[in-house]
Amino acid sequence: MPRAVFITGAAGFIGSHVARAFLDSGWKVVGLDSEQAAPELSSRRLALLRGRLGFHYVRGNVGDRPLLDRLFAEHPDMETVLHLAARAGVRQSRLTPHAYITDNIAGHVTLLEACRSLPQLRQILYASSSAVYGPSAPLPFSESVPVGGQASFYATTKRMNELTAQTYAHLYGFAQTGLRFFTVYGPWGRPDMACHGFARAIWDGKPITLWDADGLARDFTYIDDVVSAILMLAEVPAGVGENRIFNVGYGKPRSVGDLVRCLERSLGKTARIRKAAKPAEDMLKTWADTTALRKMIAWQPETDLEEGVRRFADWFLTGD
Numbered sequence: 576m577p578r579a580v581f582i583t584g585a586a587g588f589i590g591s592h593v594a595r596a597f598l599d600s601g602w603k604v605v606g607l608d609s610e611q612a613a614p615e616l617s618s619r620r621l622a623l624l625r626g627r628l629g630f631h632y633v634r635g636n637v638g639d640r641p642l643l644d645r646l647f648a649e650h651p652d653m654e655t656v657l658h659l660a661a662r663a664g665v666r667q668s669r670l671t672p673h674a675y676i677t678d679n680i681a682g683h684v685t686l687l688e689a690c691r692s693l694p695q696l697r698q699i700l701y702a703s704s705s706a707v708y709g710p711s712a713p714l715p716f717s718e719s720v721p722v723g724g725q726a727s728f729y730a731t732t733k734r735m736n737e738l739t740a741q742t743y744a745h746l747y748g749f750a751q752t753g754l755r756f757f758t759v760y761g762p763w764g765r766p767d768m769a770c771h772g773f774a775r776a777i778w779d780g781k782p783i784t785l786w787d788a789d790g791l792a793r794d795f796t797y798i799d800d801v802v803s804a805i806l807m808l809a810e811v812p813a814g815v816g817e818n819r820i821f822n823v824g825y826g827k828p829r830s831v832g833d834l835v836r837c838l839e840r841s842l843g844k845t846a847r848i849r850k851a852a853k854p855a856e857d858m859l860k861t862w863a864d865t866t867a868l869r870k871m872i873a874w875q876p877e878t879d880l881e882e883g884v885r886r887f888a889d890w891f892l893t894g895d
């Protein structure tokens with residue numbers, strides 16, 4: 576019998592990549608997604624997964640308890656749950672905070688409640704974010720430093736996910752792993768994120784907006800490195816009643832200007848840049864200390880920004 580994983584957000588950027596990797600490794604994958612984010616891209620990502628042996632998919636909302644109960648009754652063999660479904664945009668969360676609370680917080684609790692009836696559940700991995708560190712955390716960001724003062728509703732929902740997981744670990748002994756992702760980019764990436772959004776604007780000859788702030792930098796992390804960390808962590812579950820948290824990042828911040836230069840080189844076009852004040856909900860700089868993750872698994876990110884952007888641009892220009 577193949578091992579089975581339930582992936583929420585399976586039509587999303589990270590979810591579709593990681594679903595493919597689990598299938599490649601011989602796992603059964605049951606995917607769920609509401610397809611509310613970037614629907615056109617979601618259906619193209621799903622087209623690559625549909626029809627693959629061991630892939631089961633349902634379109635639906637993670638907050639739909641009857642749907643989860645039905646799915647879990649049909650697939651009682653799921654040993655791993657990977658919860659990636661969420662509203663993921665930082666700036667959008669300022670405009671629609673209630674929607675973030677519904678999808679990111681209430682949806683997470685609904686999933687955890689439903690997980691209580693999964694007979695073979697071994698572990699839950701869930702997406703958190705580098706955004707939980709907030710603007711005043713010391714650099715590089717370390718999991719050992721208490722976090723607080725989140726700058727966006729998005730970050731608050733992700734911190735709430737970590738706290739909720741902690742309570743479920745305590746109450747029900749769930750073995751959980753929180754993944755603080757750092758600016759993940761690559762083929763099939765989100766159009767609302769800098770790499771894809773800038774590429775589209777540069778290609779179309781439209782201006783891109785850079786925040787007028789000294790030291791603006793991100794720990795850009797290539798999707799394949801994120802996928803390999805998730806698959807390796809799935810082999811080393813947290814202990815019973817443990818809620819461990821890891822930074823998943825490249826470990827070296829690069830300026831947003833570097834990202835633009837890499838895109839210009841790979842696309843063969845020059846960016847038109849305009850400056851604007853940095854929104855209060857955006858972080859100035861992110862930088863992952865990955866010591867804890869590398870102690871847990873033999874993981875080393877392999878793709879630097881130059882190579883990662885080159886691979887992204889290949890996909891952007893050819894569509895596959």
Ligand code: NAD
Nearest residue numbers: 584587588589609610611612636637660661702756758759
């Ligand atoms: P994404 O938007 O591509 O994927 C998320 C998917 O979840 C989407 O397909 C969306 O339709 C789905 N979804 C949203 N709400 C849902 C709901 N209520 N029910 C079912 N499906 C729902 O985003 P991504 O970049 O792949 O991010 C995956 C996870 O990682 C998210 O939780 C995000 O917050 C987190 N994260 C991502 C990054 C990054 O750089 N990409 C960084 C930090 C954290």
